[in-house]
Amino acid sequence: MCGIAGIFHLETPKPVDPARVKAMCDAIAHRGPDGQGVWTAPGVGLGHRRLSIIDLAGSPQPMVSLDGRAVLVFNGEIYNYRELRQELKNAGAKFRTDGDSEVILAAWQRWGTDCVTHLHGMFAFAIYDLDARTLFLARDRLGVKPLFLATLSDGSVAFGSELKALLAHPLLRRDIDPLAVEDYLTWGYVPDGRSILKGVAKLPAGHSLLLRHGAPLPPPSQWWDVSFAERRKGKAEDLEAELLHLLRQAVSSRMTADVPLGAFLSGGVDSSSVVALMAEASTRPVRTCSIGFDVAALDESAYAEQVARQCRTDHVSRLVSPDDFEAIDRLAEMFDEPFADASALPTWRVCQLARETVTVALSGDGADEALAGYRRHLFQFGEDRIRSFLPQGLRKPLFGGLGAIYPKADWAPRPMRAKTTLLSLAGDSTEGYARALSYAPAELREGLYSDAFRRLRGDYRAEQPLLHLMRSAPARSGLDRAQYADLKFWLPGDILTKIDRASMAVSLEAREPLLDHRLIEFAASLPEGMRVRRGQGKWLMKRAMRRFLPEDILYRPKQGFVTPIAQWFRGPLSETARKIPVSTALAQTGWFDNRRLAGLVEAHLSGVSDNSRMLWQLLMLEKALTRFNAD
Template sequence: MCGIAGLLNLDLQPVDAGLLQRMNDIQIHRGPDAGDSYIAGPLGLAHRRLSIIDIASGQQPLVNVENNAVIVFNGEIYNFASLREELKGLGAGFRTHSDTEVILQAWKIWGKACVKRLRGMFAFAIWDKDNEQLFIARDRLGIKPLYYSLINGRQLAFASELKALQCLPRLDRQLDARAIADYFTFGYIPDPKSIFAGAHKLPPGHTLLLERGQTSPTIEQYWDASFADPFQVHDQQQLDEELIERLREAVGIRLVSEVPIGAFLSGGVDSSAVVALMAGLMEQPVNTCSIGFDVPSFNETEFARQVAERYQTNHQEHQVAVDDFGLLDTLSSLYDEPYADSSAIPTYRVCEQAKKRVTVCLSGDGGDELFAGYRRYRWHLLEERIRGLVPAAIRKPVFGLLGNYYPKLDRAPRYLRAKSTFQALQREALAAYLHTVSFTPESIFKQLFTPEFNRRLNGYRPLEVFEGYQQQFDGDDPLSLIQYLDMKTYLPGDILTKVDRASMAHSLEVRVPLLDHEFVGWANRIPAHLKLHRREGKHIFKRALEPHLPSNVLYRPKMGFGVPVARWMRGPLADTLRQRILRGHLQTLGIFNQKTLDRLADEHIHGTSDHSVTLWALLMFEASIRRSMTGDQVAAA
């Protein structure tokens, strides 16, 4: 796993070597083992290396045997050995045993179609000297990040992290108003936006090509998650067995490493499944790592311990205080732009502990999106059934009235907290799902921003993010649609971003077998009713795992990986909340309605309402923007 960066001056001026070096150095945490650069006139590529495969000869930037192409690469290609043999048969020459050189030679033989042959996680850039082309690609699911910026039509810059682009003196640092609206809706900024108007993320499954004479790049999609053509299931046991075999193969190809390897073991279904299959494939005991909390309601280590004992893993568990909120400013430096998932805190801690024993960890990320494990999926389908039974002419006014006047009972039993459900039922499906996942309730969102900032939005609605992806969806099932939406937004924007930054902060590589694109393509064809069966999410996944995992691991209530943010902000973080939200930097931006901020903080601290999610998003926004300031006033675009 590595960090990459690069510059291409379209005006043919020589690359500033010092600037490229600063971009590379600021990403040293991504690759502490080595760092180098390649400069040829207007083109410069830089690389930071975390050595995993071909430690002896896999240094980058890497030039091919013919000396007419050079690459920088972040990731792992799991089928590189078979591709190498195929390419050798087509006349390609190799001087290393690395997967990096396989990508480079695949480009020379197959051109931009090379990405369709790669199985793995990757972000890479190739400079083709003969054709004067810069080709950049990002993996299908967005496991590895890639930011880029076109500056004044004269320079294309790219990097693994936004902090490297912030080294550019001419980067447009105006805050993107639409990105801000998205952030307070989703809790992260979905692709292709970034917090800055002048920087963008290359979306997952896309390539970027800049050819001689072009002043802007061509961006194309080469892969998308498909839900078309579901299986006709005649033998459920056979399907269960095939699921395990396919996942076992996806796990197996991710065990190639020249450094110590292990796995995260939370005690949940997904990580436990990965550990169980690893144990059957490895000669040595699996190194497993768990994080426990000093409050039982947030602690899953008992279940992780059961799996570790069953498979005789080399298990270590570390207990941390549940009031571990001292990372607030650290997180803002890791994520570079506002990021509000508070589970980034325990994720950072588990990566910190894992790195003490291993350099590579397998994780169970992606299982909830793939097999419908989130509780919100169950509630959404229930709401969909009600929408189908009640005509819109009746549903909208009746449930709209109930949603407006039913009290917001944050501390009542769940069955009495119906306000959000009523509000969802008055909406159509897409808007209702956005309402379900939103960090900021619509009633607060409408009051959060100043009139001036709302004018800058010019009518933009974050719902447009979902609407755009709905047009690409090729299935016909309501559950598959929201799974697809999560695969395009929540998975890359939140889950994979969280794991990448937290792991790279400790120079730890994380591999995600459940997101192997071949496994994903197969799993997406499983009929939706086998994923969410009655009230049981991940039904087929759990059923297939019954021979491999204890029943109380498979069928216990989902806990998640959360922290008690609401309690923090009524106690030890209350003063920080007041200082940073009510009297701090946010007041100078002209974005937020100060009366609304005062009300949210006051109601939450005094316990009359729970605004913890929105307030945490505000705290992380303030910390991120304050850190990104470089002396020039940041203004909203």
């Protein structure tokens, strides 16, 4: 795993200062503490920071091809590189290293931009072709590895693995994009295709970009997509066997490393499945790690220890206090952009624990999105059945009216919190899912914004790109469209951003076997009943893992990492909450109605409502703005 950065002049191929590229790489040194390098030519500069995983001494970067015609910087892992290497050797390619980086170069020289379709893995890379005078940028199918891009005033494009790399460039402007603020307040992150800063974007997952000297900046080109439009046929036993084969293949292919390797183990279905299959494939005990909390209601460590005993892993666990709010500033620094998923804190802590003994850790991320494992998928499935019986003309006034008058009962037991469900049923399937996915629905945001911000935002609404994505998805049903949105929108924006920044902050490589694209494509073709059945998500996966895991692991309620932000804001962070409406960075923007913000804070502190997610969003936005202003 590594960090990459570079500069490419679109217009006149001006000289690139190697020191400038080095400064961009130094800003992301945590991604690659084992080596560094810079390569420049007229109009282009490429930089690299290396975390050695495979071919420890033999694959320095930037890497120049044997014939000197192409140069590569690469972040990620190619899991089929050995098979590709042999295929390319049979076609006449020669190799001087044993790693995957040189395989990418040879694939580029044989297949050009189509090389990405031959690569199985996680990656973001840049290849400069000296003959064609082009720079090719590509990002993996699901967006495991990030790539930021910025257009600069001198006619160049700068890129880097994190926003930090671009912030090290003196020509980068730091103007906040109001549309990104709308996105962030809605989703809790800024999705692909945009960033918090104007002129900066993230190359979307499964996209590439080919830049030429003397040509304008082209739009990104999509090179991979997942389709839910086809349905796999067959008996449950046969589909289960195929799924298990794909799971084994995905896990075993990600166990290749020349450094210590282990796994995260939470005790949930996904991480437990990965560990069980690792144990099956390994001749030695798998190294596993987990964290527990000193609050029983939040602690899953007993389940992790149960799986560790069953799989005979070399397990280490650490108890941490949920009162980890002192790390908030470090968290803001880690993500650069505002990022409101509070589970990033425990994710970072478990990455720290893993890094004490391993350099590579396998995670269980991806199965919920691929196989319908979230509660919202079950709701979507059930709500669509209701929608199929009641026409929109009846549902909108009936459920919309009930939802409008139903109280926001955060204090009530979960079955009585019906407001969101009623409002969801009032709209169509895509609108309902957008509401389920959002941190802050439109009516809440509108009540917080100032008139000045509404003018800045114009007609744009954060739901618009998601609704378009779902309505144009290659899909048959509402559940299909929901999962498609998760894989294309939520997964790269939230889940993969979280694990990438948290792991890379401690120089740990995280691998996600459940995001193997062959597994994803298979899961997307499953009939709905193989994904959701009898109130259970991930039905076929749980069935396939019965021979490996006990039922109390497979069928217990999903929990995940929980951070007690509601309690924090009513306790040690209460004064911090009261400062949010008048904090310097937020107050200076003029984006919010401070009186309404103050009401939001007081309603939470008094226990009238749970506004902790919005308060956390505002706090992380404040931290990000303060950092941009201070740099």
